[in-house]
Amino acid sequence: MTLIKSISGIRGTIGGKQGDNLTPIDTVMYASAYGTWVKQQREKDEYRVVVGRDARISGEMIQQLVMNTLVGMGIHVVDLGLSTTPTVEMAVMMEHADGGIILTASHNPKQWNALKLLNKDGEFLNAEAGQQILDIAAAQNTSFAEVDDLGKVTRHDAYIDLHIAEILNLPLVKTDAIKKARFKVVVDGVNSTGGIAVPLLLEALDVEPVKLYCDPTGHFPHNPEPLKEHLGDLMKAVVDEHADFGIVVDPDVDRLAFVDEKGEMFGEEYTLVAVADYVLQQTPGNTVSNMSSSRALRDVTEKHNGSYQASAVGEVNVVQKMKDTDAVIGGEGNGGIIYPELHYGRDSLVGIALFLSHLAEEKIAVSELRKRYPSYFMAKKKIELTPGLDVDGILKKMEETYPNEQLTTIDGVKIDFENNWVHLRKSNTEPIIRIYTEAPTQKEADELGERFKKELQELASK
Structure with missing residues (x-):
């Protein structure tokens, strides 16, 4: 069972122990952290957040927890019920809301769910905002509204239309x-x-x-x-x-x-x-x-x-x-x-x-x-990381190995060769280095991936 707390949102498996999975307590904690963050963005009399979900079995439970947490903070909620991620994003803009939460674990299996968090423009939070919410959750000093100042839930079923x-x-x-x-x-x-x-x-x-x-x-x-x-x-x-x-x-x-x-x-x-x-x-x-x-x-x-x-x-x-x-x-x-x-x-x-x-x-x-379109083929490989391995140092050495090629280093190392490329990056969610390659044939893409897998392993062993 897993709980992944990252700048892009909170996701985890349903059930199990608090802090290790997406339990009701974890859901309330991160929903309240988000509500606190929303209030910090601008001073106003009323706040409004749009909430929608995909059809996961756990979705209704998680949505009720999220919405009622926001209500308890004095934030009004626009409840879209079953919806889509882009529809919630559109609704935030059309409602002139202060933010939005989409309850979905995207392509993950049914035991997963997540809180995807949006800003007032209906866009995903940047790294700075995401970190602020994690810090608020860690501090656990959320302030809730008094009884006369509780928020309200308004159901809106027309947003897909x-x-x-x-x-x-x-x-x-x-x-x-x-x-x-x-x-x-x-x-x-x-x-x-x-x-x-x-x-x-x-x-x-x-x-x-x-x-x-x-x-x-x-x-x-x-x-x-x-x-x-x-x-x-x-x-x-x-x-x-x-x-x-x-x-x-x-x-x-x-x-x-x-x-x-x-x-x-x-x-x-x-x-x-x-x-x-x-x-x-x-x-x-x-x-x-x-x-x-x-x-x-x-x-x-x-x-x-x-x-x-x-x-x-x-x-x-x-x-x-x-x-x-x-x-x-x-x-x-x-x-x-x-x-x-x-x-x-x-x-x-x-x-x-x-x-x-x-x-x-x-x-x-x-x-x-x-x-009509050029045909390229991809291969996706990975290397498991061992504790203490200096991944950034290894990727820096890889960069130095190919000084005459077109290099991009904003996210790991990408090496563009004339007819193919390889992208090496540390995963944000797993203890692995991802190796993506693309070439004119599947055989070339696979061979390029294996070549760089070996090169990374050699650098790691030095």
């Missing part, structure tokens, strides 16, 4: 072309809130949804991370239903992957590539992804005469780099689309709408669209 309405109003979402195309799409909602939101979006666009695992029970029918090895049922259903393609999202709907009309994976890394290609055709500009994402985004960006930049891993880092470079589209290679014309957060719903627009405008099959 409002979120979809905002998407349909975007100039680059070609609603008429999509409706004319009469697409048929299989949706794997992994029995979470994607099973609510994605079909609603498709129906608004006159796309026929074939629902697969769209009952939001929280009993995930397969590993909820949207990877090929977990999606056999979706791949089969697309072919059996003679659908135009398939869609899968993770439990909180911020990661998006496609299956083509032949039942083959479009490639999670290529979700962002395809959407960026469409956006850049319409609105030329710059792009951003994190350092562990495919080089294909850089290639597509340069094809449209834009500039590509890589950020450190983590959505908050991608968002900051997008703001710094006025990027028109960005995200992460795990299927996360960030379209700032709507909001600065990974959003599968806007990604779906832009992808449908791309297909409708081009009048092209999904498999043919995939052939």
Whole structure:
């Protein structure tokens, strides 16, 4: 059982002992720390926080604990109930709220849950704010409201509809072309809130949804991370239903992957590539992804005469780099689309709408669209860390070993060779060094990963 306290939020497994897992006591402690932080940001008479959750079995319990803790601090709560991460982010902005909390452990299995924390702009907290909340929790000196000053909970069930309405109003979402195309799409909602939101979006666009695992029970029918090895049922259903393609999202709907009309994976890394290609055709500009994402985004960006930049891993880092470079589209290679014309957060719903627009405008099959993009293959390996190992020193030595190559050191060490790259970084959540590689063939990517795994082990033994 596990409790992980980090600057990006609090996540853990349900049950077990306080301090070791995400127990009710831990939930209250970190919710109250967040409430204290919210009050510290600005002096005002009333505070309001938006709270929503994915469909995890523990979600209702955790949400009640979080909301009533905030109420006890005199903070008003806007309760979205079952929702999506991007919908909560949108609601914070539309409510002019002081922050938001999303109760989801993203792609983690059902025994996990988490408090994902937002600022008043509906964006994830930066490292400084995250550390402040951890410090407040550690101090355990939260002040609660007197009886006449308790907060109130207001239920608001319309925000998924409002979120979809905002998407349909975007100039680059070609609603008429999509409706004319009469697409048929299989949706794997992994029995979470994607099973609510994605079909609603498709129906608004006159796309026929074939629902697969769209009952939001929280009993995930397969590993909820949207990877090929977990999606056999979706791949089969697309072919059996003679659908135009398939869609899968993770439990909180911020990661998006496609299956083509032949039942083959479009490639999670290529979700962002395809959407960026469409956006850049319409609105030329710059792009951003994190350092562990495919080089294909850089290639597509340069094809449209834009500039590509890589950020450190983590959505908050991608968002900051997008703001710094006025990027028109960005995200992460795990299927996360960030379209700032709507909001600065990974959003599968806007990604779906832009992808449908791309297909409708081009009048092209999904498999043919995939052939337009350069093919790269990734390998992901890791090295277990032993106590006392100087990881930063090892990565510094690796940097010194390749002085003539293109190096990026904002997040570990990334070495860009002419035809491939390797990214070496210490994990934020596990005692390991991650080794990501990308090359023109899977064999080359695997071999590059093994080569650098050996080089790291040799440096560690010296």
